[in-house]
Amino acid sequence: MALLCQRPALPQQRQFSKEIAYFFDFQAIDGAWLTGFKHVFLVRQPLDVMQSLYRVSQGGGTTYFDAAESGFDELARPHHLVLEHCPSDQVLYLDSDADLMGIPTAP
Incomplete structure (x- = not known):
């Protein structure tokens, strides 16, 4: 968390952190702290998520x-x-299929 609180050295640099919802610490992270960041939520259709989770669970020995x-x-x-x-300008939603896979060869 200390690393995330540090601002990048130059204005054009960015820091990215991918967090897993299971490990979100509600006692250490409050609303005021969240306002210091822009948030991106990667979304998928729930059926696609469940089919993928099931497929992965069946491979690899379990x-x-x-x-x-x-x-x-x-x-x-x-x-x-x-x-x-x-504020809404700090929140972005990406559709994994349309935004990321729709044009996979985009620069």
């Missing part, structure tokens, strides 16, 4: 799959906190 562990509920809490405290 057949364990629990739909309740999809992370949707865990992701909703930080998303609501960001929406509650951050």
